[in-house]
Amino acid sequence: MSTARATAPVLELAGIGKSFSGISVLEDVQLRLYPGEIHALMGQNGAGKSTLIKVLTGVLASSGGEMRLAGELIRPGSPLEAQQLGISTVYQEVNLCPNLSVAENIFAGRYPRCGIAQGFRIDWGTVNEHARALLARIGLDIDVTRLLASYPVAVQQMVAIARALGVSSKVLILDEPTSSLDDEEVHKLFDVLRRLRDEGLAIVFVTHFMNQVYAVSDRITVLRNGRWVGEWRAADLGPQALIAAMLGRELAAQSARPEVLPSFDDTATALLQTEGLAQATQLQPLDLRVRAGEIVGLAGLLGAGRTELARLLFGMETPDRGVIRIDGQVVSFASPADAIRHGLALCPEERKTDGIVAELSVRENIALALQARMGTAKFLSHAEQTALAERFVSALGIKTASIETPIGLLSGGNQQKAMIARWLATAPRLLILDEPTRGIDVAAKQEIMEQILKLAAAGMAVIFISSEMSEVVRVAHRIVVLRDRKKVGELPGGSTEDEVYEMIAAA
Ligand SMILES: Nc1ncnc2c1ncn2[C@@H]1O[C@H](COP(=O)(O)OP(=O)(O)OP(=O)(O)O)[C@@H](O)[C@H]1O
Ligand SMILES: [Mg+2]
Incomplete structure (x- = not known):
């Protein structure tokens, strides 16, 4: 099961335990990281991945076990201490400050200073220069004096990595770094990871996207219910075996999508209808119809305008043109509370802020x-x-x-x-789900999709937004395709992922 390697592990955890108020969350967990590898840490929601990472990086004290870095026993008491030892982390929820410059984000809290006794003045020239050098290491050449918010999420993510990396980093840990990136951005991030791996770093990577595991990982460790299940070379553990290791059972075969899509009476009044709904910078005039019991998928790449449309429909933003009708009646929502009173619900993408x-x-x-x-x-x-x-x-x-x-x-x-x-x-009569399965494990994803289908069958209307095209084509009765904040067309339920991508590309 384990792989023979010429080199010794750079980091070795053995017998790690952790409990909170007497409840055991990790028990006898091990992890072995070799220099120059990308290692996927896998497990269901609540399996203990983030907790293990917090123990390893000094955020939490373990209740037992030992950690060795390059053979030496370590016991980091804080993330700073871990970082000084060479263990760098980007946590599940990236905590950067969008209103500071890129360089400020990289050095916040640890500025190089100048002046008498080095205590007084922040030396901005040096700060910016160091920031540029750190970003160059991961192949990023951007203006470090610009606000972080002015860059796409993928770049912000890489800035978080640059912040985490010190000159003496031996281990880099990323807890679900890709949840808000689109395919192309994920590729860029993976290029950075491969580059760092080739420099000899050991990289730990947590994700719920199965395809990503196989795209970059060399080895995989699986946790289940806070316990170590095993360690494999990625090439030796196929996706089904990986899922079985995570769940402790096989995943039930995905229930086939309904053979016959429900048919909707086109002459009947739609539950929700928009005519020329638009907002200056957010959305071009858009017509949309959603009927009771219908699941309408919104497909598009990051920045296509899906979330913006959802926010307009739910009264979080004010349209400056067009109308929204509910049951044929024109409505205007001053706030989400109005939308809720009309039977709408929006499960937002940004759970932490919204x-x-x-x-x-x-x-x-x-x-x-x-x-x-x-x-x-x-x-x-x-x-x-x-x-x-x-x-x-x-x-x-x-x-x-x-x-x-x-x-x-x-x-x-x-x-x-x-x-x-x-x-x-x-x-709700109409539920808008914006990336509902983000951060959710394979088994739970399937359960949530089943729930959505069941609720629609019982008459609830659904607007479904997901970056995972396979999910959209699987549940949607109709797919509305957006690109550059504009509707470019509609496809019937049962269309393939390729057909959706073709429509996006042709626009
Ligand atoms: N401070 C805490 N107090 C009590 N329980 C905690 C605490 N932190 C984590 N837990 C519990 O530990 C268990 C493992 O959580 P952890 O965050 O490590 O899971 P995870 O594998 O990262 O899951 P996910 O994939 O959902 O991120 C969970 O049941 C969680 O509720
Ligand atoms: Mg976690």
């Missing part, structure tokens, strides 16, 4: 949107909230110690499931 309230419990987070819909006249009782939360925790398989646990303590994927639960709880 979604979760970290310090509230799972129960409170799930009940939030339904309470907002009911207004201030009536409050959901504690018992009602409990019943609601328990129903969805079980329906979506949310892994949490209890529904009273602060949601911030859940794993990333489980927070995402709770966000979907929040909007399903409002029993």
